[in-house]
Amino acid sequence: MPARGKATIRDVACRAGVSAATVSRVLSNHGPVSEDVRMRVQQAINALGYRPNRIARSFRTQRSNFIGLIISDVENPFYTSLVRAVEDTAYAQGYSLLLCNSDEDVEKERAYIQFMADERVAGVIGSPASEQETSFAPLFDAGIPVVSVDRRSLRTPVDTVLLDNLASARDLTRYLIARGHRRIAAILPNVSITSGRERLAGFVQAMQEAGLPVDPALICEGKGFEAFGMQAMHYLLGLSDPPTAIFAGNNLITLGVLKALQEHGLRMAEDIDVAGHDEMPWMSLLAKPIIVAAQPIREMGQRAMDLLLARMNGDAQPPREVKLPPRLVVHQLNATAKAAACGEARR
Amino acid sequence: MPARGKATIRDVACRAGVSAATVSRVLSNHGPVSEDVRMRVQQAINALGYRPNRIARSFRTQRSNFIGLIISDVENPFYTSLVRAVEDTAYAQGYSLLLCNSDEDVEKERAYIQFMADERVAGVIGSPASEQETSFAPLFDAGIPVVSVDRRSLRTPVDTVLLDNLASARDLTRYLIARGHRRIAAILPNVSITSGRERLAGFVQAMQEAGLPVDPALICEGKGFEAFGMQAMHYLLGLSDPPTAIFAGNNLITLGVLKALQEHGLRMAEDIDVAGHDEMPWMSLLAKPIIVAAQPIREMGQRAMDLLLARMNGDAQPPREVKLPPRLVVHQLNATAKAAACGEARR
């Protein structure tokens, strides 16, 4: 008798006095098995401490039970929450998570996509490093479904879950305008990604509908990291006629903006309003109020997994796009966060 | 001819006019192959766009190329950074990351450990939910090496990478004492995990060596989450003789403490000093200074992977323990972070 825990399906079959095929049927609940046999097999499984060899199973079916998740960086709290949401949903369905950080690097991303294809994962959820350049082709070829989150993939269209970026940017900007600001700067991630492009459009729309000029000198675009936000803010503060409010295009940029304001001294910071994206746990601790468009991140992850599961079950409709509404939240010192009075995003 | 990208090792062999065994030898760089043949095989591989079937490979070798990572929660910034460090090191060595959140739940963790064993991962890095209860036995039985990070596993001893918790807690407490505080409270995660137990010990040690009484009413212990930190802080503020300084036992507790202080009003917050663990990117934005013991998280992840890789390569020494020193940092408004003047941790 094999050592406990090392038994194969044949050992179980032998002990139960049936064939391996029957044990497989019991295991997968697929195909008819008499109650009597089913019980004998179960007993044999328990007695031997048998655990199916998942690698052999994957080998036979040529499909693994992993969901590949390709994001920019787990250290970005937005993606962290996304990972968590996806993980919970995935494990609930019997899948586990293969994690990759692309670092916004199209080359690195390409390698990971190829890797996922080689690994025959059951599905992939990704946030493309570039709308134009990212290609999911290797996954398509292998018949592996893909869902894009937070950003579109134009080169290889797939199901996509997005924030309503136009609404969030427009409403945040409207909020700043309603507070009396006229010179508003925008610091945005690259327009080569969906959020950068759409949030710029929302900003411009709000400015124009209020009849305010859009000063190109007040629009900064770059890699959406903290360092860029900081550097852009320093540049803006150095202008002869600096803006009185900032629209920050993502969470890291917001952090950079706040730090730059900090470095310039508290007095100045109080004169400048900041609007950003994503609610973060420390925002209620800030010395000055800030308004943010909170993304329904958990829901985004769940919806992405739902779309993926549908595809994995054979759904073959043309690619769909899910657009979720943001929720505007003002974080104020000595006050619990409250939904913004105006500019609540509509669907 | 098979479709491009779907070729098997036999297709390659056929096209190169050699046997599958030879192709395998070329692929793995294992065993002698003449230069001539090697080139022909390479050409065939390129021509067919052949990619080895990783599942088949894992099946044959009964070992996958995944590193299992079992942590409490990716949304905790400490683990987020750890994930990132482990991931970078793992991918550099040709391994990829399987991520699980145990949520400090021993049962959930048990299931994940079993899953990793079933999956025949190459190695596991974990942060045990409990020193006493967590068991890595299923992994041992399967010959899978394990490294524990941030916490010890007493039931099944393994290589372990820890912060020098005694030093960090002692030095933080010393710092508070040096600033003139006499009534200092400690809010700590459960003593059933390593960090909780050792940080309590460090706190007590510093108090005793300063000849200060350790008031049991000022020591709060519980689940190391934000909600607990907040609730404990509210309790302390409600005492007739509240403490003048707080020693917070982990990063989430620190956040909870700060929020509770916030809710009680800024004036009070200014009278109370806070010392915590982990440096977080937003700390420089705080209205009041805070001192923290920064953990060398990236190094912890790297060291863990190094230990794991050594085991995977057959190292069979008795379990080792790596203890890394913290770095004390004061975050002050309008000032870049600076190393604390006193209490710098020693090795």
Add this chain to the structure above:
DNA sequence: CCTTCTACTGATAACGATTTCAGCCCATGC
């Protein structure tokens, strides 16, 4: 009673790589 189902079961053939073993060829040493 014979046919036709249906329910159940077993034998067997994959899946695609690695590994073992044996064999061949040629150079070297005696």
Add this chain to the structure above:
DNA sequence: GCATGGGCTGAAATCGTTATCAGTAGAAGG
């Protein structure tokens, strides 16, 4: 010239599961 050995190669077994196909037994229907 013959044995020895090393470099190179191929045939075949193997890993553990699932899927296909055929076969058996008993029930149902005519």
